[in-house]
Amino acid sequence: MVVAEEGGRGAAVVHEVPYYAQWESPELVREIIAGSVSAADDPRWGASGAASPEEYEYWSWRLCGVACLRMALDHWWGVAPSTMTLAGECLTAGAYERDGDRLRGLIHTPFAAYVQERWGLTAQARELTPEEVSAEVAAGRLVMLSVHPAVRHPDGPEPQRRGGHLVLAVGTTGTALVIHNPSGFAGESQAYAHVPWRHFERFYSGRGIVLGPPEAVDG
Template sequence: MTTDATLVHPVPYHSQWASPELVPAILAGTMSAAEDPRWPEYGAESPAEYAWWSWRLCGMACLRMALEFWRKSAPPAMHLAAECLDAGAYVRRADGLDGLIYAPFAAYAERRWGLIAESRPTLPRTELPALIGAGRLVLLSVHPTIRDADPEPPQRGGHLVLAVGVTPDHVVIHNPSGLPGRSQEFAHVAWQALDRVYAGRGVVLGQPE
């Protein structure tokens, strides 16, 4: 599938870590997220709290991008995460975190932020050009290896990126765990490459007219 149109929305970028330039070292394990000097900007109470949550808040990074695009500002990631916990979009367990859970997240985004938000457990990527053309931004469930174009990812899904544009041959994404200068902001992902990592589900966000 291709589209004849090229449209990219000028959406601000946020990493799921406070320092986007440190993402390669954090992902490689050569430094701990707790060593990120900008951790207070996240809204966390300690480096340890920041480090735990930062690996899990790709969805909050996507929401922050959408809010800055449409509302011109966004709260810190931890503030949004706390609200999503209260809304049932995250469920904290002793050994981890369940979420982002799409339906309660969409309800929260509509109620709290006045956005159009649609949970899409089934979202064919063939719909993306029309959605982007209609002014929407789309959270897509992909495998994290979308950041380095792994030709054989182990599965689809598990990570959220924000689709901000389309070209005839690509979807254009902001990737909260992308690599600086390569796959963070306005990263062009070929449709065929998307097929390898995309789980076929997501959340569609929009601005009411």
Template structure:
């Protein structure tokens, strides 16, 4: 791709409150219920937080976008409750269907006036074009993108959301809500060839829309 590098100064949010403890959470060495900062999430209990923290990568991406464009940033669990009411997630017992793009986009546009465009087919050139327009792009990738380990091919593409905040000729820069500290959380560079191994080819383009009140 023949393109000049572009990076937007987007604040980072993890889907867990203690971003430095992500390695322990994802390996099961530590329960999210024992996150010392769980109350910052706005959850009513440790159990509520522990249920949702591994499932709200989409809400973490939204919080980053809201902060970047000057909107107040709600705590993660109250934001998730709003998303549930809007149909962006569907919970059935311990099973959760989400994030569902169309109701999410409608809610984001209605609630904050964001530009939110669902893209069932999205290629690298379009990601770069959208970043160049000042947009951010939520990408559906496999969660193992956090290591780019070529020895372990992901079983499927998609299932986890990261936020594309920059692009260039060599790859895309992402904020990964479940990335590893000092490695793949903030402005993590993913070469285009590596992205193809993890990326499901779909996502949501976000733009500032109207200015916040």
């Protein structure tokens, strides 16, 4: 279902997309990020499919892209595989690269190829202007966007860099981009968080992954 109403740029479109955080307990995200609660102490860590709390803690900080994929899969297919199942598949597909204890990713191009081959969605890694992001969402697609994690506070200080975190664009209005933020704070900046267009480019790297439904399915 799509909610549409007239806005400053014309029709405002917000898609009804299930929300998933990159941690299994969305209500603990603020405390985990602040360091007052360890991710290993997340009482729902086992739902991730990790073999231990330590494995869960290691991966959970790197699962923003996987959380976005879970949202898209639930939206179009009605399934949300566990985070570790998807993370393992992404690792095999080259969307993550391990170097000892270091993990590089999510790497956009191999990830897009994996999404198409494994899940049958359309997926394209590309550079997008804010206007193109809005147009893609208005046309029925979802867009994974590389932004600075401080996007959870769009009125906050200027970030030192752009990018480094992935969020899912699920809506567009005349005044804001509507996102699901895997590391947003409960009740504030998780599901359907509005990032004013006037602030968006301070956080946005200019790159994203456009996700669409299977070709035979209308968006």
